[in-house]
Structures are given as C-alpha cells and as structure tokens.
Amino acid sequence: MAFRGMQSFSTMAEEKKLFKVTIDNIPVEVEPGTTILNAARKIGGDVVPPAMCYYSKLQGSGGKCRTCLVKVSKGSDADPRPMPKLVASCRTTVMDGMEVANITSPEVLDARKGVVEFLLLNHPLDCPVCDQAGECDLQDLSYEHGTEATRYEFKRRTFEKIDIGDHIKLHMTRCILCYRCVFTADQLTNKREHGVLNRGEASEIGTYIKNSLDNDFIGNVIDVCPVGALTDRTARFKNRVWFLKPVDAHRDCDKCCGKTVLWMRGDEVFRVTARKDKYGEVEEFICDTCRFEKKEAKDWVVEGPRKVSRHSVISQGHYVGVHKPHETIREVMSGRDPKLLMNIHSVSEVNQPSVDLSKIDGPAHSTDFPKINGVQ
C-alpha cells in the first residue's frame, strides 16, 4: 500500500526503532511519529478509520471533523493506562505497544454516528441536485455510519451560491469546514486568497470580497473537497457521474504531471479530474489548464478505462468483458445489412449527436433547449 505524507520523518527513521501497534487486534510496525490513522492505512481494509478532513498530501490537515475517532485502550508499553477519551486518529501519533480499537469498539461506532449527525446538521441534503453525488465522501460516510433520519428541527444555515472565478462554484451551504481547500490554496498556489472567515457555527469559506482565485492550481480545491461545496462550473449539471465513463488519460503539460481522469460520454469530455486513490485522495495534483481548458478527446492520450470499485454507483451500467455475439444477418442476406427499423437519434431529443453539451460554457440553461410543443 502506498504510504505517503511522511517526508518529514522518513529521514530520521534510520536510527530509530519501529513502534509496534495493535489496531483492532492486528499488529503492525510503524516508524515513530506515524499517526494512528496512517498506521491503520498500513494495515488497510476495514480497520482504517474514515477521514473527512485529513489529507495525506496537505500538511497540517486533520483534526477538524472527528470522524476518525478511535479508542486507545492501552497507551503504550511504558504507560499502559488507556486514554481517557476517544482520540482523533489523524492527529494522534503512535506509541510503542499502543493498543487501538476502531471497529471492535461499540463506543467508537456510536461516537462516529454522533459525528455524522453533527456533520449533517446544517447540510442541505440536496444530493439529487448536487454534482458530487455518487463520489461524495459525506454520502458514503452517512450511508455507512449514519442514521436514516435527522432529529434536528431548527432552520439550517444557508448561504448564497458564489462563483469563485470562472470555473469553480462554491455552495457554502454544503461545506463541512474541513479546511482542506484552505490548505490546498495555501500550499499549492502561489497566492492564497481564500480562507475561513468567522468562527464556530458562523464560520464560512470566504474569498475576501469574492476575489476570484485565479491561480494555476486552484482547481484542485474541487478534488480535495470531500463534499459538493466546491464543484466544477464547466461540468455543472451536465451529467451525473454514473452516466459518464472515467478513463485514464495523459498529455504533455509544462505545468503539472498531466495525468488525469477524463469523464467521457461518447467522444465528449465532460469533466477532467485528478486521479484519486482508494482513500479518495488525489495521486498527483493537476493544473487548471488540464482541468478546465482541455475538453476535447484529441487533446489527450487515453490509456484505458479507470478501475472503479464494483460497489460504487459509478460502475453501474459499465459493462466490462462483454462478448459481442457474431453477427449472422449480413452473411445469410448475401452481404446486405439489416434494415434499421429506427434510428433513435431521428426521434430522440436527448443526446443529439449535433449538440455538444460539454462545449457549453458553464451549466446549460433554458436558452440552450428550444421548447417542444410548449414544454421544455
């Protein structure tokens, strides 16, 4: 398993001995200074706590959302007392002989349920409208750890939608204040222009009088955002992720690695994103030219279909390994093709080959669709 974000302590690892940790009764040896979360990721599988704010590629991330809570039932060999409260595993470093309980502790699972409820308190739950649906960490988290119904009866906080620059849409109402985008803007781009304003329940992602963020790498905030608070305006409402086919592609780019995932339908490129690993973290950040401006199949070298987990809705309707049956009609009709009884494009108004939705700048509007028999 890839084990990233450890540059800071890998240099001094040579002279230090490894710490032995037990997570959910599975032992693992890690370097001192590793967090419990990263130790669990080294084991992999079900014992990895979910993380909504920690991002291995962003320094200083983590400690905001509390979904990664675990129980430390034995502090270390030197001091075997358990920790008095559940700890955030992304911010707690391991000790030698530490024993950690994640999914084996009912207390942790119960606390996580509570955390999900808190994260959803002000969340609008507008998944049917949201472009992130289908690849949203909050959806997965609440599906796995949340309850079906809310107990919250008060008015949820709402914000106006803001265009951050030409390409990014901010739906502050959906934000869970994980600070990932702030760290991305801080660490990846030359000039940080947005951050979190105000405090506590009133805090929001602000851009200082809506300063547009035009940096070469600012588009990466879309990929790091675990929810649909920051979305790609160029692909806004164009298609649901599960109707698009993700393919790995690359191009020669002088600003970034140029390795991306294209979200295609037919020959149209609807969206370009960075490649994400199994924890939903991007493998390599990509520049805004690749992300927003190269929306033609001919700009890219397609490597092949992206592997999508079978359990993801994105893999729905993607038929792999299909065997096309041998066409016999031509042979028995002495070379004549069968008569096509109906070409769907001659009747259907959807997916017209002559209209490229992906070429429209921003979301489509009623002006892009002429009325048919008085309705649109």
Next chain:
Amino acid sequence: MQTLTNRAQPVDRRPMTFWEKMYLPAIAKGMGITLSHIFKKKATVNYPEEKRPFSPVFRGLHVLNRDEEGRERCTACGLCAVACPAEAITMEAAERLPGEEHLYREEKYAARYEINMLRCIFCGFCEEACPKQAIYMTETFAPANYQRKGFIYGKDDLLIPDPKNPITVKK
C-alpha cells in the same frame, strides 16, 4: 441424454391401432370438448365496450408530476435512469435561471426527459427510486402505435398539464 426433471415421458411411437385409424371417434370427442365450452363462463371481455378494472397497484404509463404550485418536481437527478433495468430513461439537465422559480422546483431541472416505451418493462423501479416524487406510474396503458417512433415519450407527453397555464398546442 440426461433429463432435466423426473417427469419426462418417452414419446409413444407404436403404429396406430384400427380404432385410432378411423379418426371419426376422435373428431367427435374433440367437438364434444368444444361444445361444452359454449356453456362455460367466458374468459374474455368485450373490450373496449367492457373494461376490466385495474388493480390499485397496476404499473402503467408514466407521468411527470408537478408540485402544489404547479412547478415541475423532477430535478434530473438521474436516479430513475440508473435504477431502470431496461435503460429506458434518458435526460439532459439545465440550471434554473433567475425568474424561472415558478416553473421548476429546484435549481436544476430536466430540460429533456425521455422514456423509451419500447424498452420499458413497467417494473416501477423508476417510481420507487425517485427522491422528489416526480415520476408516477398511472393506471393506463401506453397506447398502440403504427410506428416505433411513437413510443419515444418526451416531456410533452409525460408532464402533467399545469392547471394554471394549460398549454393548447395540438400534437
């Protein structure tokens, strides 16, 4: 060959007896069965004069619903299309412009929505999947048509008329 069930019967290939070769008794027996049906209850109804009642859970032709203010409920979320086992539903979404709030309930709506009734198997999964109570199956059939192209139902066929602004376009 191995039989699939233990109820398979071998075909009787013996030559016909004299009695069987006469045919007439067998014909009389057959006519007797036909005659007895005249006095039995009919299995059919005289459609269209007489119509069978639909079951309350009948899954017929779809409609797209509006909310109490007459706005379109569908938000083009695509859940019906991904739930559809026959892949009969397609749609294209658009963003609601300022000033269109009286037309569409959500900020995104289906500008195009089509059901291919040639593909639809009337399973009702779309109705079940819809989070916005937008698509419903009614108690009626998809009417017959002379051409295949008449079975591609667009929004003009599916959307229920707006009680406030009825459209008078004739198809």
